[in-house]
Amino acid sequence: MDKQSQLAAFRKGITQFVTFSDTEWEIFSTYLSFSSLNKKEHFAVEGKVCDYMAFITRGAVRYYHIKDGQEITGYFSFENELMSAYKSFVKRTPNRNYIQALEETELVMISYQHLQQMLNHPLLALKMERFGRLIAEYYICCYEDRVTAFITQSPEERYTALEKTACDIFQRVPQHFIANFLGITPVSLSRIRKRTLLQH
Amino acid sequence: MDKQSQLAAFRKGITQFVTFSDTEWEIFSTYLSFSSLNKKEHFAVEGKVCDYMAFITRGAVRYYHIKDGQEITGYFSFENELMSAYKSFVKRTPNRNYIQALEETELVMISYQHLQQMLNHPLLALKMERFGRLIAEYYICCYEDRVTAFITQSPEERYTALEKTACDIFQRVPQHFIANFLGITPVSLSRIRKRTLLQH
DNA sequence: TGTAATCATTATCTTTTGTTAACGTTTTCT
DNA sequence: AGAAAACGTTAACAAAAGATAATGATTACA
Numbered sequence: 001m002d003k004q005s006q007l008a009a010f011r012k013g014i015t016q017f018v019t020f021s022d023t024e025w026e027i028f029s030t031y032l033s034f035s036s037l038n039k040k041e042h043f044a045v046e047g048k049v050c051d052y053m054a055f056i057t058r059g060a061v062r063y064y065h066i067k068d069g070q071e072i073t074g075y076f077s078f079e080n081e082l083m084s085a086y087k088s089f090v091k092r093t094p095n096r097n098y099i100q101a102l103e104e105t106e107l108v109m110i111s112y113q114h115l116q117q118m119l120n121h122p123l124l125a126l127k128m129e130r131f132g133r134l135i136a137e138y139y140i141c142c143y144e145d146r147v148t149a150f151i152t153q154s155p156e157e158r159y160t161a162l163e164k165t166a167c168d169i170f171q172r173v174p175q176h177f178i179a180n181f182l183g184i185t186p187v188s189l190s191r192i193r194k195r196t197l198l199q200h
Numbered sequence: 201m202d203k204q205s206q207l208a209a210f211r212k213g214i215t216q217f218v219t220f221s222d223t224e225w226e227i228f229s230t231y232l233s234f235s236s237l238n239k240k241e242h243f244a245v246e247g248k249v250c251d252y253m254a255f256i257t258r259g260a261v262r263y264y265h266i267k268d269g270q271e272i273t274g275y276f277s278f279e280n281e282l283m284s285a286y287k288s289f290v291k292r293t294p295n296r297n298y299i300q301a302l303e304e305t306e307l308v309m310i311s312y313q314h315l316q317q318m319l320n321h322p323l324l325a326l327k328m329e330r331f332g333r334l335i336a337e338y339y340i341c342c343y344e345d346r347v348t349a350f351i352t353q354s355p356e357e358r359y360t361a362l363e364k365t366a367c368d369i370f371q372r373v374p375q376h377f378i379a380n381f382l383g384i385t386p387v388s389l390s391r392i393r394k395r396t397l398l399q400h
Numbered sequence: 401t402g403t404a405a406t407c408a409t410t411a412t413c414t415t416t417t418g419t420t421a422a423c424g425t426t427t428t429c430t
Numbered sequence: 431a432g433a434a435a436a437c438g439t440t441a442a443c444a445a446a447a448g449a450t451a452a453t454g455a456t457t458a459c460a
Contacts, residue, residue, distance in 0.1 A: 090341075191447085
């Protein structure tokens, strides 16, 4: 995808948070950069401070931890979504997990440094503060739902809910990653799938 | 506690996010109000839009859902912490859970309406946007850790971790609420406690 | 193209959790 | 002070999940 299309996709994708005037966008877009990830390439790794947040124009990534030498996938992001090792990015602390491309992935990126420059730019500051706030609020709402699911639902209920709200994910992501995401083992997810199939 | 002390506690408590000049604080504090909750009184209930966010100067609350007629406690907040049905408050949607005082609780409150006024107030806007952003970022980090715990740890590991990081919670909150918070049943938590005691 | 790696399923066994109920203790409230 | 409610523990059983290993099938890639 060419850069103009990527920029356009980005501009459209963030209208749920802020809309930039043409003048503002002209300034804003000078702070952006582009990058791409090959399949299995990492956007962020454990131990390093994450210096970028990115908008995915094409592709998909997974977030995973390593515990006792085992990879445990906690989340996914797809095209038209924002991605970052959020805590590391905003707090400037070493990241504690990995973000890896599941497919060929294209990104529009904002570096931490550029973000700070924009937050100090008289013509952008207020809008950027708001942008940051609304993004954060958006993700809080996602997290709220996710924690609620762990508290109030069984693994089977979480699986059924996921199948309802995002069944396309099963076509796109290996099942054992989804199992981790649901908080269970791949073997257990396979059993749940069989169980729920037989029920209908 | 008298209002001046409460205001002082609030001002101090939010220094981790923003520091107000005396002039700013004078304006800011005119938008605040005070309230208190008796034990078991609700700050937020299911189905209603939450109109306030609050700083707890004294006391404690629990957040709970009702599923199949059963209360399931998902979170707690204590003195010197901010509290709100966040998603409902920022999105103006009906709240999906309850927030109830565990003890006599005193609050400094900001109404949604007043917050909007401050966000439009020329002398406060930028700082309030930043305040909102930093609060949201703070809670995202909390949520990140919480979700990671559900993904990577067993119930027993979550219990042990909680005992290490916040063992005082067991003196203050009924154990069956903590069980819910850990994602297990009260019976199971009782067993885990016995098990881990015997191991040492 | 052919070999290796990845992946989902299944089976077996163990461990843990959920469910229900009972019991005694403590707390609450009138 | 006394009755009722709330609470933590324990027991017994059922259900579910974890661990490990084996088996095909598919995919990746050299």
